[in-house]
Amino acid sequence: MSGRYSFSMPEPQARDGWFRVGNVDVTTSVLVAALGLVSMVLYAIDQDIVAQGVFVPELVREGEVWRLVLWPLVNLPGIFELLGLAVFWYFGRFVEDRMGRVPFTVLVVAMTVIPALVVTIINTANDPDLGQITRWTTSSWSVSLLGLGMLCIFVASNPNAPFFFNIPGWVIAAALVAMNLLGILAERAWADLVLLVLVIGVGLFGARQRGMAEELTFIPQFGFLTGGPPSPYGEIGSAKPRRRKQKRGRRGAPHPGTTPGSSTVVNGPWGSIAGSGPTPLEQAELDSLLDIISERGVDSLTPQERKRLDELRQRLRGS
DSSP: OOOTTOOOOOOOOOOOOSEEETTEEEOHHHHHHHHHHHHHHHHHHOHHHHHTTSBOHHHHHTTOTTHHHHGGGOOOSSHHHHHHHHHHHHHHHHHHHHHOHHHHHHHHHHHHHHHHHHHHHHTOOOOSOSSOOOSSSOOBOOTHHHHHHHHHHHHHHSTTOBOGGGOBHHHHHHHHHHHHHHHHHHHTOHHHHHHHHHHHHHHHHHHHHTTOOTTOTTSOOOHHHHOSOOOTTSSOTTOOOOOOOOOOOGGGOOOTTBOTTOOOBOOOGGGOOSSOOOOHHHHHHHHHHHHHHHHHOGGGSOHHHHHHHHHHHHHHHTO
16 A cells, blocks of 8 residues: 555656557657667768768759758767757657657658758859868768757747756757857858758748747748647647547446536545555646547547556556
């Protein structure tokens, strides 16, 4: 029997992953970070394999269009590349939870392909007189730029979120963007400048369509892009609630906690069973799911949300 001083850790939140590996829900943010780590290992084995994914406009125009998509997955071994992967995963999972799995994936692809395609079409190139011995005037890789974009989306939605030393998030994001801009301007890397501006711009535009970045009211919203309201528990906005027949208990008995002929829940001893009960985080998660059901119906829940709801109900009953 749990005592009054019992300690319990909250269960990991079930995420809207594409598949599971053990206890890990492999979401898009996890998958991109994992592929970035794999690229570091491949680079140590054979550099030419990894080089096939580097974005080079000249090679794209020659038909190697896969480079428009793969360049963020090319990450060379190094502490800064590792930090870039960590930043993308950390802030990307918050954005993915808020937007939903499919919209987030579409956003990542748009942030990757659109900037690179623009650079290729308008033939923007870095200054060749940089004192560097390189074969191509423009080449880009690494998920770090997408990580910076995810940070900007997170901060645009939570501008005053405290970071280290309680510095507001918008200050940190502004400083990082400014440092990147200064470095790019110093090297006259015009193609990198276009990539930076468009990656962040496309990210903020897409996030705004899904109800994030509320402070950026100057970014227009288009109904055909919103796809329904966002959710912190996965993609539920596109689901349409359907009417379902109310099921009664066995032999026509009403559900415990209801009075005959009424659906109003009344107080009873089932809500005060001794035990540890749900943690505050679990209670908040349960309340959010119940709000969704109240507003849009139970059919608006994704399979992952239904599973999580059942887990929370079982925990509440067993408390």
